[in-house]
Amino acid sequence: MDDDENYRLFILMKNYTYDTTDPSYVVSDTVQHCPKNVVNQFAANFMPLFYYINFILSYLGNGLVLFIIYKFEKLNTVTNIFLLNLVLSNILFASSLPFWATYHSNEWIFGVALCKIVSSAYFIGFYSSILFLSLMTFDRYLAVVHAVEAAKIRKRSYAISASMVVWCVSIVASLKELVLRNVWEQTGYGRMCEETGFPEETMKHWRLVSYYQQFLVFFLLPLFMVMYCYVSITIRIMSTRMKEKCRAIKLIFVIVFTFFACWTPFNVVILLRALQISIGEKTTLCADTDTLDYALYVTRNVAYLYCCISPVFYTFLGKKFQSHFKRLLAKRVPCLKRHISLSSQSSKTTSHRTPHTTCDY
Structure with missing residues (x-):
């Protein structure tokens, strides 16, 4: 093909007018835009406060457990090794919360590297905390039932x-x-630390993977394990002649109920969010989307709070850690020494009178 032919083709293409009345060029779907100003303002007012509360409670509670393990215990038992790892996972998770509190109140000001590191630490701590709680429950099941x-x-x-x-x-x-995490500028919101860098369909796929992974692997599976283990432990305790079995069963009920109450609302919202994305956000009303956003913010903080205080909750149900805590108080607060020592002595005397139990509640 010579230059004249190329030129004629160029002129034809330049002067060609596309027929925009062709139905194939008409977009029939209604593009729905849901403004998030009110929801974002709610998050900016609500989330930082709860993140800081969770951070403080986590460091106080987990720090206390860590100090008691260091002061009075040795890392030569299975329970203490699991407990130490649970404490470390919660501290890792809680360390990310001040960054997210700052982010929700303003914008991401910490750079790309910290965006990736903090996000990874946040999820590693969150996931490992759930798994260590499940692992400790399974270990308790082995120690009692088998x-x-x-x-x-x-x-x-x-x-x-x-x-x-x-x-x-x-x-x-x-x-x-x-x-996937990266920092980018969004008009009206400033610098964002979010998952980005791929086409929308790819990002939608990864969001669904995250939601279903959270619901199936890090909620449903641990919940079934916890339920099975504690039902088996309860049956085992009921079949023995333990004088304190009523107290043990009550504590088991408290543990299972608290786990279920704290984790179920958050994961139900996660499942609903995944179904919303799967069905298609275009068919979802803005009011329903906003309701899910509000529910996610509230229920997520309840689940996070359980993550932060779980070591305290689990350890101080046991008499051994209660005794360690009393000894610690007796050293730090001398005026309580006489009362605590009498209480400890009483518990020791009682322990000699009661038969050996199969679980330390």
Whole structure:
């Protein structure tokens, strides 16, 4: 083809007018835009306060448990190794909360590297906390229901190996945050630390993966495990002649109920959000979307609060940690020493009079 032919083709294409009345060029779908100003203002007022509360409670509670383990315990038991890892996972998770509090109140001011690191630490701590709680429940089940067989495997190496598996699973589940999180400028909102960098369909796919992963792997599976383990422990306790079995069963009920009450609302909202994306956000009313946003903010903080205080909740149900805490108080607050020592002595005397129990509640 010569130059004259190329020129004629160029003139034809330049002067060609596309027929925009062709139905294939007409967009028939209604594009729905839901303003998020009110929801974002609610998050800016509500989220930082709760993030700071969770951060303070987590550091106080987990720090106390960590100090008691260091002062009075040794890391040669399975329970203490799991408990130490649970405390560390909660501290890792809580360390990210001040960054998110600042982000919600203004914009992301910490740069790209910290956006990726903080996001990864946030999810690694969050996921590992749930898994360590489940692992501690399963270990308690082994110690009570299968005491003889469990004595052979519940060694230090078993605890370390199981802990390593939990950390690896949590890191793998959080890798997408390291890859997808980035900082970008959004008009009217400033710098954002969000998942971006790929086409909308790809991002939609990864959002669905995150939601279903959270609901199935980090809620439904642990919930079934916790329920099964504690039902089995309750049946085992009921079949014994333990004088304190009523107290033990009440504490089991409190643990299961608290776990269920704190985690279920958040994960139901997560599931609804996933279904909303799967069905198509265009068919969803703005009011329904806003309701889910509000529900997500509130229920997420309840779940986070449980993550932060769970070590205190689990450890101080046990008499051994109660005794350690009393000793610590007696040292730090001398005026309480006489009363606490009498109480401790009384508990020791009682323990000699009662038969050995199969679980430390």
